[in-house]
Amino acid sequence: MPAPFHLAIPVTNLADAEGFYGGLMKCEKGRSSEQWIDWNFFGHQLVTHLVAEMPKLPGPNDVDSKAVPVPHFGVVLNMADWRALADNLISSKQRFVIEPYIRFEGKVGEQGTFFLLDPAGNALEFKAFADETQLFAK
Template identity: 55%
Template sequence: MTSTPAAGVPDIPRFHLAVPVTDLAAARTFYGTVIGCPEGRSSDRWIDWNLYGHQFVTHLVDRPTAGEAHNPVDGHDVPVPHFGVLLTVEAFHELKDRLLAADTEFAIEPYLRFAGQPGEQWTMFFRDPSGNAIEVKAFADDAQVFATG
C-alpha cells in the first residue's frame, strides 16, 4: 500500500511522536491554527495531528515536564530535548511566515546554516504553548541531510 505524501514532505516512512501539553485548547490553537496541522482523532486527554504527513500526538498532562538542557551549536543555545520536521525550502518559508504572523517567539530565529557548504539548511526553533521545543529544517539539497562535511 502506498500513500501520497503531504505537501512539502518527501515520500519516506512516517514517524509517530507524542509530547506532553498542559492545555489542550492552547495546543489545538497552536498546532491546528498557527502551524496548520489537520486534526485527527481526539479525546478530552489527547489530540492526533497530521504534522506534514507524520502522526503527532499532544497528550494532556497534569504538570509540566522537568527542565531542559541546552547544547551550544553555531553560537546558539539549542534546547534539548527538541523534535521537528524536515521540509522543503518553500514549505519552511511558508511555515516561518505563519509563525511570524502569529507573533510566535523564536528560541532561535530562522537562519541559513552552512551556506554554500555540504548540508546547507534553513533552521528555526520555537516552542509550543506548553514549552515543547520544536526545530524545523529545510535542506537546499535533500541528498545532503546526512552529509558529513
C-alpha cells in the same frame, strides 16, 4: 517518501495545543478524547497528551553558536515550504527560540532552520535544505 513517524508529547492544556497545532501550524486534527488529540503534523502522527505538569528539561546544547533546546523534535520541509512557514509565523508575531536563518552556510549540511516552543514548552525545529542530498552528509 520515508515512513511517517509517530510522536507523543505532553501538554498541560489541550485547548492551547489545539490553538497552536490546529490554528497557528494549520495541522489537521484527527482522533481525540478528553486526554489527547492526534494531529497530522506535516504527514506524521503527533499526539498531544494532557499532563498535570511538564517534565523538567535539561539545558540547551551549543550548535553553530546558538543555544539549541534539548529535547526537541520537528520536520524537514522543502525550502519553499520552510520559507512559507517561517514567513507565516513571523507575520503571526510568533516568538522564536532561534529565528529563521541559514545554519552551516557554505559548509556540508547547509540548512535553513528555526526553533520555537509550543504553549506547553515543547521545542520544535523546522529545517530545510536547498540541496536535499545534504540531509545526512558528513
